[in-house]
Amino acid sequence: MKLLRAAPIIRFLIPKLHQTMSRSLSTGVFQNSQPLNYRAGGRVQPVDSVGQEQAYEPSTGRVIATFACSGEKEVNEAIQSAKTAFKIWRQKSGMERSRVLLEAARIIRERSEELATMETINNGKSIFEARVDIEISWQTLEYYAGLAGSMAGQHVQLPGGSFGYTRREPLGVCVGIGAWNYPFQIACWKSGPALACGNAMVYKPSPFTPITVVLLAEIFTEAGAPPGLFNVVQGAAATGEFLCKHAEVAKISFTGSVPTGSKIMEMASKGIKPVTLELGGKSPLIIFSDSNFDNAVNGALMANFLTQGQVCCNGTRVFVQRDILQKFTEEVVKKVAKIKIGDPLLEDTRMGPLINRPQLEKVLAFVKGAKEQVSCLAVKMVKRNQTHHEVSLSPIGECRDDMTCVKEEIFGPVMSILPFDTEEEVLERANNTTYGLAAGVFSRFELCFNTSTLNRKI
Numbered sequence: 498m499k500l501l502r503a504a505p506i507i508r509f510l511i512p513k514l515h516q517t518m519s520r521s522l523s524t525g526v527f528q529n530s531q532p533l534n535y536r537a538g539g540r541v542q543p544v545d546s547v548g549q550e551q552a553y554e555p556s557t558g559r560v561i562a563t564f565a566c567s568g569e570k571e572v573n574e575a576i577q578s579a580k581t582a583f584k585i586w587r588q589k590s591g592m593e594r595s596r597v598l599l600e601a602a603r604i605i606r607e608r609s610e611e612l613a614t615m616e617t618i619n620n621g622k623s624i625f626e627a628r629v630d631i632e633i634s635w636q637t638l639e640y641y642a643g644l645a646g647s648m649a650g651q652h653v654q655l656p657g658g659s660f661g662y663t664r665r666e667p668l669g670v671c672v673g674i675g676a677w678n679y680p681f682q683i684a685c686w687k688s689g690p691a692l693a694c695g696n697a698m699v700y701k702p703s704p705f706t707p708i709t710v711v712l713l714a715e716i717f718t719e720a721g722a723p724p725g726l727f728n729v730v731q732g733a734a735a736t737g738e739f740l741c742k743h744a745e746v747a748k749i750s751f752t753g754s755v756p757t758g759s760k761i762m763e764m765a766s767k768g769i770k771p772v773t774l775e776l777g778g779k780s781p782l783i784i785f786s787d788s789n790f791d792n793a794v795n796g797a798l799m800a801n802f803l804t805q806g807q808v809c810c811n812g813t814r815v816f817v818q819r820d821i822l823q824k825f826t827e828e829v830v831k832k833v834a835k836i837k838i839g840d841p842l843l844e845d846t847r848m849g850p851l852i853n854r855p856q857l858e859k860v861l862a863f864v865k866g867a868k869e870q871v872s873c874l875a876v877k878m879v880k881r882n883q884t885h886h887e888v889s890l891s892p893i894g895e896c897r898d899d900m901t902c903v904k905e906e907i908f909g910p911v912m913s914i915l916p917f918d919t920e921e922e923v924l925e926r927a928n929n930t931t932y933g934l935a936a937g938v939f940s941r942f943e944l945c946f947n948t949s950t951l952n953r954k955i
C-alpha cells in the first residue's frame with residue numbers, strides 16, 4: 498500500500514532530476530565515466546578488445562570518452578545475451594511488445610531535454626535541432642508500437658475445404674550499425690521495427706558518437722524489455738565486421754556510407770543474411786521559376802544546412818530555372834549570412850561544428866576543388882576556432898554537372914547551384930547520378946512530367 502502511494506511521487510521526481518541534470522550541462526563540462534557497452538540489461542566493460550577509440554565534443558575538441566572497441570568475444574557475448582532475450586520476447590504477443598515500446602517512447606519524451614543535450618554535446622548539432630531528433634525518435638517507437646499489435650498473417654482457402662495460412666515470424670538476433678549524424682534517432686529507426694516484430698538486437702553506433710545509444714538501451718530496460726533485448730557494442734570497422742560475420746546473426750540493418758554498405762552486403766552474402774542499407778546521397782532539388790520563391794529558398798537552405806549539412810537525404814544539387822537564378826542565388830547568400838553559427842547548446846545557435854577535424858578537412862578540400870573549377874563561387878566564411886574542428890562555410894555559385902563537388906557526397910554545409918532551362922533537361926540531369934535516396938521539386942504547377950523517370954533511380 499505504501500509503495501503504491503509512493504509511486505506517483507517517484508515518477509514526479511525522476512523527470513525533475515533529469516531536467517536539472519541537463520540544465521547544468523553546458524559546453525565543455527560533460528565527461529563520460531561509465532562503461533559504454535550494454536548487455537544482459539546493464540552497462541559492462543567489454544571482455545576483449547580490438548583497439549581503443551576516443552569520442553569528442555566537436556564544439557571544443559575535448560575528449561569526452563575513451564573506450565575499448567569490442568573484440569570477437571565481446572561481440573559473441575552480446576549476441577548470446579540477445580539470443581537469451583529473444584527466447585522470451587518472441588513468445589510475447591504484439592500487444593505486449595507494443596506496451597514496452599510505448600513505455601520506452603514515454604520515457605524518451607519525459608527525458609527529451611537530457612537526451613537532446615547529450616546528442617548536442619557529442620554530435621555538435623544545435624540543441625534546437627537535437628530536440629527535433631529526439632521527438633522523431635519517440636514518435637518512431639510509438640509508430641512501430643502501433644503496428645506491433647496488428648501484425649497478422651494470411652488465410653488462403655484451398656480446394657476441398659483445405660486451407661493454407663501464413664504467420665509472421667521474427668528472424669532472431671538482428672544487428673544494427675549506425676552513422677554519427679543522427680545517433681539516437683538511427684538507433685530508434687532500427688530497434689523500433691526490429692523489436693516490434695519480436696526480434697532482439699545488438700547495436701553498434703559510430704565510434705564518434707557512442708554516448709546516447711547506451712541511454713536508449715537503459716530506457717528499453719526501464720520500459721520492461723527482457724534483459725538482453727537491446728545490446729550495445731562499441732567500436733569501429735573491426736567490431737562491425739565481427740557482428741556482420743557472426744553465424745547467429747539473422748539480419749543486418751546498416752546506416753552509413755556507400756563504400757561501407759557495399760562491404761556489409763558482401764559480408765552478409767556469405768551467410769545469406771538479409772540486409773537493409775540506408776546509404777549516402779547526392780540528391781537533386783529542382784526549383785522551377787513559377788514556384789513560391791520564399792518557400793523554395795527556405796527549402797533549399799533546409800535541404801543543405803541542417804546538422805551542418807551532414808544529412809544523407811540533403812538536396813545538395815540545387816537546380817534553379819535560369820530566369821530566377823540570379824535572384825535565387827542572391828537571396829540564398831543573404832540568408833546564409835544570417836545563419837547563427839556558434840556554441841550548439843545556446844538557444845539561438847542554428848549551426849554548430851562539423852563532427853571532427855577529418856570531416857572538416859574533407860569538406861574544405863571539396864570547396865578548394867570547387868573554387869578552382871568555378872569562378873563565381875561565393876563563400877560565406879570559414880571560421881577557424883583555436884581549439885578544434887569548427888565549421889561554417891557555404892560556397893554557392895553557378896556549378897556544372899561534371900564538377901567533383903556536384904558529383905560526390907560532401908556531407909557538409911555546401912550547396913551547389915546549377916542553372917537549367919527546361920523540364921526535360923533538368924529531369925535528365927537530376928537522374929544522372931550514381932546515388933539514389935531523395936529528390937525535391939518546387940513548382941506551383943501540377944507535375945505533368947513522367948515521374949517514373951525521376952523515380953527510376955531516386
Ligand SMILES: NC(=O)c1ccc[n+]([C@@H]2O[C@H](COP(=O)([O-])OP(=O)(O)OC[C@H]3O[C@@H](n4cnc5c(N)ncnc54)[C@H](O)[C@@H]3O)[C@@H](O)[C@H]2O)c1
Nearest residue numbers: 675676677702703733734737738753754757775776777809
Ligand atoms: N540513408 C540514410 O538513412 C542515412 C542516414 C544517415 C547517414 N547516412 C550516410 O552515412 C554516411 C556518414 O556516416 P559514417 O561516416 O558514419 O559512415 P560509415 O560508413 O563510415 O560508418 C557507418 C558505420 O559503419 C561502421 N563501419 C565502418 N566500416 C565497417 C565495416 N567494414 N564493417 C562493419 N561496420 C563498419 C562504422 O563504425 C559506423 O558505425 C554518409 O554517407 C551518409 O549519407 C545515410
Ligand SMILES: NCCCC=O
Nearest residue numbers: 678679807808809810
Ligand atoms: N531525419 C534525418 C534523416 C537522416 C539522414 O541522414
